[in-house]
Amino acid sequence: MIKIEEVRKSFGNLEVLKGIDLTVDKGEVVCLIGGSGSGKSTLLMCINALESIQSGRIEVDGIDVHAPSTDKNKLRRKLGIVFQQFNAFPHLTARENVALAPRHVLGLPKSETNQLAEHYLAHVGLGDKLDAYPTQLSGGQQQRLAIARALAMKPDYMLLDEVTSALDPELVGEVLDTLRLLAREGMTMIAVTHEIPFAREVADRVAFFHDGVIHEIGPARDLISSPQRTRTRDFLGKIL
């Protein structure tokens, strides 16, 4: 379970998160929607301690993420994260990209990490690209590679930050299909997305961010079909 309580976060004088409360249960898919600059990416990075917080508390399976005593590198093994930019490591093949963290973070032997890599690459439909370098892959393939790389650490949670936003429209579908697959398998996910139909279909709950707070949250279908608050309605009206 991920438990976010009263989280505040500033960059210098700019307060970006102004008291966020959100609890995500095991197996749940929560989509975060909202305008650019509303703090969605920042929240994801606070959840896996890539950013610090000023006050409040974030717990992942009972571990206080921002406690000084928490081993952040170890904590991040529980939390896979995929970003909007394709972050494939360009100097490594697809197989090596996926095997890297299991090899050096978990210390698994090479034979095992290669198997892991082959398994997860096949899982996201890249079974025939094992030895390809990222420059030889399309954007959609690179993004699926990033997902496979995160999965190979066998995380309990996946944090997804607009993973389809930088893709050409015709490549969005293949990445969304991969996310659907994860959802079917019961992966707990917090996904920032602008793909509203996808959110309605896959998410259990949707949270609408506005100006550093969760302005409205509810079951996906309800929030998207009949938003209760004006700002949510305006935002959905603009984006749909």
Next chain:
Amino acid sequence: MLNYRFQWRAVFKHLPDLVDAAFLTLQITVLSVIIGLAIAVILAVWRRSENAWLFWLTATWVALARNTPALLQIYLFYFGLGAYGIHLSPYAAVLAAITFNNAGYLTEILRGGIDAVNPSQGRAALGLGMTPLQVYARVIFPQVFRAVFLPITNQIIWAMLGTSLGMIIGLQELTGMTTFLQSQTFRPFEFYLAAALIYLVMVETVLVCARLYARWAFRW
């Protein structure tokens, strides 16, 4: 010129001296690049430092190294320090000056290499649970290395040719030795051609090795 008769006997006789001098050139090149690179790593880090002193020290070093004549830098180490009672041998002065010069250029090369790596690469690697040291060694450094490889190769060649300035303060590296020998034998054309050939062989060797290594290492 047309009546000039090439006589290579003197050159052949003094070939061992030329080869020795070439090794001196090579030695200064290798040392000045290695030490210069070590300094440049530190300067490149200081360049990003919040500390104003470190920042200005680095900025000054880089500007002096890159924007003043290398010969003047050699004079500064040889005559300039001499005025303060620090007497360097020609060898030490040339090594110090070329190292100083290399460090300045290499700092900028490293800075460019670090800037060439997308910061989101580090974030993604941290997100996988890697320690900062692992992120640096396995994700950032290989990409920086590729970005700086060719510029550093060029810098090595520049340093090798730059050592020839050492002759002006009496260092008998390849150019200095050549100048000395031709004055003894009155065969300037032959000696300078021979020296040119040796420089070419050394430079081409560096280039070919670099190219082969790059082809093997940077298949991505």
